[in-house]
Amino acid sequence: MHYRLVVEKNGKRARVVKLRSPTARLGRAHGNEVRIPSAEVSRRHCRLTESEGLLWVEDLESANGTYLNGDLITGRAVVRPGDNLQIGPVIFIVEYDLTPDAVERLRQLDLEEVVESDVEAVTEVEDAEEAEDEEIAEVEEVVEAEEYIPRADLDEVKWAPPQEGNLHDMLAHLDEGQESMLPRKRPGRPPEEEDEDDWPADRRTGLEPPPKPKGKRRPKGKE
DSSP states (O other): OOEEEEEEETTEEEEEEEEOSSEEEEESSTTOSEEOOOTTSOTTOEEEEEETTEEEEEEOSOSSOEEETTEEOOSEEEEOTTOEEEETTEEEEEEEOOOHHHHHHHHHHHHHHHHHHHHHHHHHHHHHHHHHHHHHHHHHHHHHHSOOOOOOOGGGSOOOOOSSSOHHHHHHHHHHOTGGGSOOOOSSSOGGGOOGGGSOHHHHHSSOOOOOOOSOOOOTTOO
16 A cells, blocks of 8 residues: 655645555654654654555654644554644645545444444443442431431420529429429328418419518507
8 A cells, every 4th residue: 555644834745755665664763764853753753554455553652742633642543544643843644545445444443433432421421320329328328327316305394493492402403304393392281182272372372471570569458
């Protein structure tokens, strides 16, 4: 297969390199089929190979890399007629003729690339869904671990301040529990047998009983 590397300058074909060997090396050193004397080009920069009517390019671990249509290639890539091959400061336009078998081969390669890209896209979606499922599972585990522990509501506790005693007595009521928070009952008859007349004045009226007079009272009938 014959192929050509064309260098253009100001829109004109400045130089044409014709190659007939199935393999051609490009680089800065002497001995390469195509020598490019530039510090930006490695001694053994890349290699062109003909296979099944198609031209392939392979980067030889060059320092600055090999670019095909502006993209940095890794490993081996197919070069189509009209593609731009950049090596250092030089950009080649690749020209060669395709046979019917070569055209069919290109179609198969394009189909494989499409299928591969679709598989990668589906894989990325599946990975994203798996990552989302894992996050949801982690959240559910946290919720299950932090089970709600019911606590007594303060509004449900019927508390009344003690009728007698001071702050220490009040705190003692709180320490003893809910039952001790209820007001103390006066000793005497059971509540169901008590009569309102038996209640002290402060309990019937809610007022304090009148103070007792001070001093000695004279007995009645004696002046």
